[in-house]
Amino acid sequence: MNGFDKCFYGTMREFKDEYGNQKFFSRVIVKYDKHNGVIFATGSNRIELQLHSDSLVVMILYKGLHEKEGNYFETNDFKYFMD
DSSP: OTTTTOOOOEEEEEEEOTTSOEEEEEEEEEEETTEEEEEEEEESSHHHHHHHHHHHHHHHHHSOTTSSOOSEEEETTEEEEOO
């Protein structure tokens, strides 16, 4: 059903950078039969963060993001893709 039958959960953190600007960070687990990973997104407000997170999930579901190795680094037995 092209991903509309899926629901992904994550966490959001709000903080201020070294200049006092409000920032938002999210970590969302994207796990289903073809993918098992995590996406990270940032934004300057909650709406921007939501758009960035949603865009990454759409790219995974429909555009094949993470299907090719591409650039990545590994640490603590986890592979981080640099997309």
